[in-house]
Amino acid sequence: MARSDARQSDVLVVGLGRFGAAATFELRRLGHRVVAVERDPVVAERWSGKVAQVVQGDAADPEVIHTARAERFEIAVVSIGSSVESSVLACANIVDAGVGSIWAKALTMEHQRILERIGVHHVVRPEADTGRRVAHLVGGRLQDYIEFDDGFAIVKMRPPTEAIGFTLEQCQIRSRYGVTVVGVKSPGQDFTYAVPSTKVSAHDLLIVSGPTDLIERLAGRP
DSSP, X not given: OOOOOTTOXXXXXXXXXXXXXXXXXXXXXXXXXXXXXESOHHHHHXXXXXXXXXXXXXXXXXXXXXXXXGGGXXXXXXXXXXOHHHHHHHHHHHHHHTOSEEEEEOSSHHHHHXXXXXXXXXXXXXXXXXXXXXXXXXXXXXXXXEEOTTSEEEEEEOOOGGGTTSBHHHHTXXXXXXXXXXXXXXXXXXXXXXXXXXXXXXXXXXXXXXXXXXXXXXXXXX
16 A cells, blocks of 8 residues: 555554454554454454464464564554453563554553553553543533543533633633633534634534543533
């Protein structure tokens, strides 16, 4: 596949279960060249020809990681979810190979701490992250929610009643609530960057950024 973006890289994906398969499909769609390591021979065979290469073997074995030539990859995604031990050993092998950016799935907080201690750069906990996100969305005001590790979030939300019919300068959301309206989407139009003169209507969607506790305070307003 032709590459039109300099950020596109070769990516090593370890484990082709649901998480790994979803990551692989999206990486390929974005133009990355994917090499996969999969322990299950049936799954490995199923993916043959769909990615640049499939190495069939257990990534907990350093020889398998050596066969995949992990040292030549800029990025690795470890999606092993069936065994904490296998995940940790696979990640340790990839750390030893010197991969610059390692992403790994963790099953528990303890698993996450171990991965971070051995040198994994980015740890995700899909079930926990999704659960927290859903909890923020069930109230109805928030339409989307992304939280970062430092207590900062970006959300898509309906405007509070006090802002409807006023410009951002008039309703003073930033000074009252300590959050920033980054963009506004009116019905049938694309998102636009927010400026003080932007007028908010009842049917608009706002993109708001700021500390999570302050965003929750704003979202709790009628």
